Amino acid sequence: MSQSGSVVGGPTIVDADVHEGLKSIRDLLPHLDPKWHNHITQYGWQGPANPLPYVVLSGEDGTRIDWMLEDKSMRGSDLNLMRKHLFEGEQITVGILNGDFRPSTMQGWHEFAADLAAAYNDWQIAVWLDPEPRLRGAIHVASHDPQIAAREIDRLGQHPQIVQAFLPAINDREYGDPYYLPIFEAAVRNDLAVTLHHCGHTRSALGYPRYQIEWHATAIPQTMMCQLASMICNGVFDRFPELKVVVLESGFTWIPHFMWRMDEHFRSLRVEIPWVKRKPSDILRAQVRVSTQPAETLSKRQFLGLLDQMETEDMLVFSTDYPHWDSDSPSRALPAGLPDGLQQKILSGNAVAAFGPRLLP
Amino acid sequence: MSQSGSVVGGPTIVDADVHEGLKSIRDLLPHLDPKWHNHITQYGWQGPANPLPYVVLSGEDGTRIDWMLEDKSMRGSDLNLMRKHLFEGEQITVGILNGDFRPSTMQGWHEFAADLAAAYNDWQIAVWLDPEPRLRGAIHVASHDPQIAAREIDRLGQHPQIVQAFLPAINDREYGDPYYLPIFEAAVRNDLAVTLHHCGHTRSALGYPRYQIEWHATAIPQTMMCQLASMICNGVFDRFPELKVVVLESGFTWIPHFMWRMDEHFRSLRVEIPWVKRKPSDILRAQVRVSTQPAETLSKRQFLGLLDQMETEDMLVFSTDYPHWDSDSPSRALPAGLPDGLQQKILSGNAVAAFGPRLLP
Numbered sequence: 001m002s003q004s005g006s007v008v009g010g011p012t013i014v015d016a017d018v019h020e021g022l023k024s025i026r027d028l029l030p031h032l033d034p035k036w037h038n039h040i041t042q043y044g045w046q047g048p049a050n051p052l053p054y055v056v057l058s059g060e061d062g063t064r065i066d067w068m069l070e071d072k073s074m075r076g077s078d079l080n081l082m083r084k085h086l087f088e089g090e091q092i093t094v095g096i097l098n099g100d101f102r103p104s105t106m107q108g109w110h111e112f113a114a115d116l117a118a119a120y121n122d123w124q125i126a127v128w129l130d131p132e133p134r135l136r137g138a139i140h141v142a143s144h145d146p147q148i149a150a151r152e153i154d155r156l157g158q159h160p161q162i163v164q165a166f167l168p169a170i171n172d173r174e175y176g177d178p179y180y181l182p183i184f185e186a187a188v189r190n191d192l193a194v195t196l197h198h199c200g201h202t203r204s205a206l207g208y209p210r211y212q213i214e215w216h217a218t219a220i221p222q223t224m225m226c227q228l229a230s231m232i233c234n235g236v237f238d239r240f241p242e243l244k245v246v247v248l249e250s251g252f253t254w255i256p257h258f259m260w261r262m263d264e265h266f267r268s269l270r271v272e273i274p275w276v277k278r279k280p281s282d283i284l285r286a287q288v289r290v291s292t293q294p295a296e297t298l299s300k301r302q303f304l305g306l307l308d309q310m311e312t313e314d315m316l317v318f319s320t321d322y323p324h325w326d327s328d329s330p331s332r333a334l335p336a337g338l339p340d341g342l343q344q345k346i347l348s349g350n351a352v353a354a355f356g357p358r359l360l361p
Numbered sequence: 362m363s364q365s366g367s368v369v370g371g372p373t374i375v376d377a378d379v380h381e382g383l384k385s386i387r388d389l390l391p392h393l394d395p396k397w398h399n400h401i402t403q404y405g406w407q408g409p410a411n412p413l414p415y416v417v418l419s420g421e422d423g424t425r426i427d428w429m430l431e432d433k434s435m436r437g438s439d440l441n442l443m444r445k446h447l448f449e450g451e452q453i454t455v456g457i458l459n460g461d462f463r464p465s466t467m468q469g470w471h472e473f474a475a476d477l478a479a480a481y482n483d484w485q486i487a488v489w490l491d492p493e494p495r496l497r498g499a500i501h502v503a504s505h506d507p508q509i510a511a512r513e514i515d516r517l518g519q520h521p522q523i524v525q526a527f528l529p530a531i532n533d534r535e536y537g538d539p540y541y542l543p544i545f546e547a548a549v550r551n552d553l554a555v556t557l558h559h560c561g562h563t564r565s566a567l568g569y570p571r572y573q574i575e576w577h578a579t580a581i582p583q584t585m586m587c588q589l590a591s592m593i594c595n596g597v598f599d600r601f602p603e604l605k606v607v608v609l610e611s612g613f614t615w616i617p618h619f620m621w622r623m624d625e626h627f628r629s630l631r632v633e634i635p636w637v638k639r640k641p642s643d644i645l646r647a648q649v650r651v652s653t654q655p656a657e658t659l660s661k662r663q664f665l666g667l668l669d670q671m672e673t674e675d676m677l678v679f680s681t682d683y684p685h686w687d688s689d690s691p692s693r694a695l696p697a698g699l700p701d702g703l704q705q706k707i708l709s710g711n712a713v714a715a716f717g718p719r720l721l722p
Binding site (some may be wrong): 039054056148172174176177202203205206207209210211212213214216217219221222223225226227229230233235250252253254256257258260261262263264267268269270272273294296297298302305308309321327 | 396415417423434464482486533535536537538564565566567568571572573574575577578579580582583586587588590594595613614615617618619621622623624625626627628631633655657658659663666669670687
């Protein structure tokens with residue numbers, strides 16, 4: 001090569017952007033500090049494009065080890081195993097499906113997301129609800145396009161085993177914003193609850209903090225408080241007094257704080273939102289339900305103290321979070337020795353009141 | 362003008378970007394729906410570039426109406442009035458200044474921010490601390506540059522009336538990140554508490570929601586929980602067991618929830634953070650203090666129930682938030698009938714333990 005860069009017989013060509021590829025993240029194992037290996041070999045971390053930067057120390061994709069399929073395929077993807085684990089093992093009477101497939105989280109390509117949601121809903125009915133009368137289902141939507149989402153809710157909203165319209169909590173969508181009203185309208189006209197669930201796109205006030213402990217302890221309950229504040233302040237509950245919103249997998253110890261704090265600011269700043277006629281805690285007690293998992297380890301006294309602070313026994317509905325690693329069992333999630341009537345409300349009565357008669361066997 | 366755009370005697374010139382200017386946001390009043398007028402004429406809203414999109418229904422810049430200066434100049438900017446309101450009116454013995462000037466919130470131009478912080482600190486000493494022995498002060502820093510911030514803390518950290526290094530809670534800074542360690546190191550070597558306070562840049566998990574009620578009820582406590590989780594998980598409290606962090610103006614009803622939730626996830630996920638040796642609630646009880654304002658309206662039973670859930674009487678320190686519209690009075694912030702010893706801890710004992718002997722008169 002000459003100094004000027006030419007070679008004999010042709011010009012010199014430098015390509016400054018060539019992409020080599022890992023066949024699998026496992027290709028890095030021989031080069032990676034061994035303390036990280038089991039996150040990849042056992043716990044299923046897929047690479048930097050994982051929706052969450054974290055991985056939990058459990059079966060692939062967060063499944064509880066003893067609930068994994070033998071071939072380690074997708075968690076919860078076998079009806080017979082679910083029957084064995086949930087209906088036999090945990091003695092559940094009725095299970096409400098929430099899946100793990102979230103077309104709403106696709107940040108672009110709305111039309112594909114909407115048709116994926118519809119395909120998933122049809123698959124859910126064919127593969128889970130039709131063969132198993134103890135299961136109830138959700139209508140998944142692409143929440144970025146509320147008009148199309150409402151049509152999907154209307155398409156399946158009268159199915160006898162469908163009990164909810166499902167919204168993943170994504171932090172750049174304030175579901176109280178009037179933009180999303182068609183979703184709530186469609187849910188109400190089909191006698192469906194609206195359920196909120198976190199997802200890999202759920203962030204805390206700091207975004208994705210450095211550790212999963214932080215993310216789990218802050219992002220999930222905080223985003224739910226924000227979404228409820230948004231729905232309260234934008235008048236969603238006043239517009240639809242028959243609406244029930246069920247917050248899933250977010251715990252419940254935040255409720256008294258959230259009630260007091262919202263009431264306090266409503267007292268001083270309600271002039272901002274004259275369309276809201278009841279104080280926030282009254283709205284929450286009347287129209288919001290919260291599933292119990294992950295139930296923090298509380299004594300009976302602490303648990304009853306929380307219900308006393310909430311001033312209602314109607315808000316909590318039991319859930320396992322099957323098949324995840326931190327799943328709760330109905331025999332252990334609640335403190336021992338609760339009054340029978342209260343226990344029965346949490347295990348079933350409150351859910352029937354929230355989701356309506358379609359929930360009954 | 363001809364069809365081609367030329368004029369007689371010269372070329373046609375179109376300037377597509379010319380900026381006219383409002384002399385004041387008040388120029389819009391004749392054109393603005395009257396229901397908004399008092400936000401501008403009475404409550405001091407300055408225009409779309411306000412750090413917060415909201416304004417409170419109070420004196421200019423959020424000052425309590427009866428604490429405004431006669432000439433409506435900047436709130437709290439008159440020492441004699443502060444003496445009258447705070448030391449005479451509210452019977453405060455020692456007041457800790459936190460100001461409203463936040464060089465840390467300048468998102469660029471770090472060197473100017475750092476020198477502004479130093480100038481503010483010197484002004485604070487000359488104008489407030491020197492003439493008034495009942496006041497204590499803060500070292501303000503530009504937290505984006507922790508090395509320069511640490512030098513500023515060392516420059517003034519031995520002043521007999523300085524009791525804290527002050528950090529505004531900004532959501533793109535996780536103060537537990539090792540990047541910020543020099544700030545904590547400098548505070549500890551100067552026997553100063555580190556205080557956290559929200560600012561106009563404090564956001565909720567949804568950013569800036571539509572209404573101030575939402576922002577106030579979610580952004581402030583959520584950001585504080587996130588910052589504490591960050592400091593806990595990154596080992597700040599383990600590295601500096603003598604450090605006290607005081608969370609200001611964020612309420613306190615979130616503490617039991619935050620303790621339970623953090624402990625629950627620490628139990629299952631502590632392998633992520635092996636350098637953290639105590640459970641989060643133990644760290645919080647030992648090293649974190651929380652000022653009482655804004656104290657939600659709680660009955661004595663509810664208030665004592667919360668302390669019972671915290672399992673300590675040591676965490677709360679009284680504050681007024683002078684001179685803001687939602688200021689708390691020592692005679693009304695706490696429920697009536699608290700045990701004398703507890704009341705005295707909250708009104709002074711816990712603060713002296715947190716800020717050290719320099720707090721004493």
